[in-house]
Each structure stands twice: as C-alpha cells, then as structure tokens.
Amino acid sequence: MNASALARSGRMGAERAARGSGTRGAARAGLAARGVIYLLVGALALQIAFGDNKTRQADRQGALAEIAGRPFGSVLLWALGIGLVGMALWRLSEVVFGSVGPDGRKAKKRLMALARCAFYSFVAYSVLAFAAGSGDGGGSSDEQSRDVTARVLELPAGRWIVALAGAGIVVGGIWIGGRALLRKYRDKLRLGQMSPRVRRMVDVTGVAGGVARGLVFAAAGGFAVRAAVDYEPDRAKGLDDTLRSFAETSAGPGLLACVAAGLVLFGVFSFAMARWRKV
Numbered sequence: 561m562n563a564s565a566l567a568r569s570g571r572m573g574a575e576r577a578a579r580g581s582g583t584r585g586a587a588r589a590g591l592a593a594r595g596v597i598y599l600l601v602g603a604l605a606l607q608i609a610f611g612d613n614k615t616r617q618a619d620r621q622g623a624l625a626e627i628a629g630r631p632f633g634s635v636l637l638w639a640l641g642i643g644l645v646g647m648a649l650w651r652l653s654e655v656v657f658g659s660v661g662p663d664g665r666k667a668k669k670r671l672m673a674l675a676r677c678a679f680y681s682f683v684a685y686s687v688l689a690f691a692a693g694s695g696d697g698g699g700s701s702d703e704q705s706r707d708v709t710a711r712v713l714e715l716p717a718g719r720w721i722v723a724l725a726g727a728g729i730v731v732g733g734i735w736i737g738g739r740a741l742l743r744k745y746r747d748k749l750r751l752g753q754m755s756p757r758v759r760r761m762v763d764v765t766g767v768a769g770g771v772a773r774g775l776v777f778a779a780a781g782g783f784a785v786r787a788a789v790d791y792e793p794d795r796a797k798g799l800d801d802t803l804r805s806f807a808e809t810s811a812g813p814g815l816l817a818c819v820a821a822g823l824v825l826f827g828v829f830s831f832a833m834a835r836w837r838k839v
Contacts, residue, residue: 588834590647595830602823609817619701619799637691644684651677660838701798710793719788726784733778740770750836765829772822
C-alpha cells in the first residue's frame, strides 16, 4: 500500500472514530444539557410573567442558581457541565470531519460548527466553574451585554461594529424562527424511528420552540442596534432583560408567558433531538 492510500485509510479511520459511539454519546448528552437550560430559563420567565420570582434572573446564571438550590444540585451541575463539554467536542468533530448530510463538508457548515464549538466551550467552562464554586455561571447576561457593548463602542467605528453585530443577531433570529416554521429540523431527525404521535409532538415543540427562540434572538439584536444608534450601552439587553421587555409591550405579561412557554417547549425539543438526531 502506497503512502497516499495509507493516508486516505488513516483519514477514513479517524472519521469513523469521530462518528463513533463516543461522539454520538457526547452529542446526545450536549443536546440534553441544552434542553435542561432552556427548560429552566423558560420556567423562570413564566414565573416572572405571572408575578412571581421577579428577583431571579431568567438566563443561564438564573438556571444554574436554580439547579444549585435543589437536592444533589452540585452533582447535577457537574453533569450539566460535562454534557456541554460533549456538545463542544461534537461540534469540533464537525469542524474537522464535516457534519451529517450531503453538504456537511462545505466551508459554511464547518464555520457554523466552529462558532458553535466556541460558544459551547465558553458555556461549558462557565457551568463547570460555577459547579466548582470558582465562577458565577458567566455572570448576568444583562451585565455581560452592557459591558461588551460599552467596550466595543469605545473602539474606532465601534458604533458600526455594534450595529452590524446586532443586525446579524436579528437576521440570525429570523433565520432560526423561519427554519422552525418550515420544519427544517426534520432533515436532521430519524423520523422513521418515531410513531405518528411522537412526530406530532416533535413538530409542536420544534415549531413553537424554534419560533420563540428566534424571536428572543431577534429582539436582543434589535436592542443592540438601538444601543449603537443612541450610543448608549445600557440600551443593550441580555436574555433576562430581553425576556422582561416582552411584558412591557402593549400585549403585557401574556406575551412574555407565550415566549417563555415556547422556550420550555424548545427545551423539550432538545430532548427529542438528543434521542433522534442524526449524528
């Protein structure tokens, strides 16, 4: 066997290993961990919508604090952090070897996987630091948004950078919601393994959850654009303030309750993805 054949055989072997049971397990653990976070954030937002728990943050930090206050909370936090490490490793394997699907090896897909890998690496680190007692879960999402916005606005062309980033988040939110409405997630699921009843449940959670998630992203991006236009970092909002802003519209707390319920459904949908997603 010549050197080229050996190299090709080595690459194929590495790719098979990357798509093996270990990677599948890491992906499913990561999706389940994501589901836990969205369930808790949605539940906290529902409590806020109905006038309870107004001091608790409806974001990742609030979700981690909620877990920490439960029996065996420390164990659950470590499990959640390890699951998110699995998510980051799965996305890293997609960067290196490509994702499932006919266009999984394209540069666009790899770049998206790289961005997700970086994001989940940060989230995993913040959760594990919180579990170890040496971190605050990444801090309040509102404080993070204001601090980052303030630092960027001080840069040359900072207003343009913040405005473009905010516009990108708005577009991303619309893209997320649009794909959910079109049920694009079905391409990634093993639908043949589901009963008709389960498929209906997945569609309800996938569409409603995806639309709610996209709406939150789009709203947060809109606040970032407004912060850039007004040159006021405090206009930027994290997840908690963005969710609370829905209650300040003419629709009142009812809109926040609907969005919060959608986030809970997205958490349930993440569990379905953990069970039936193609990896």
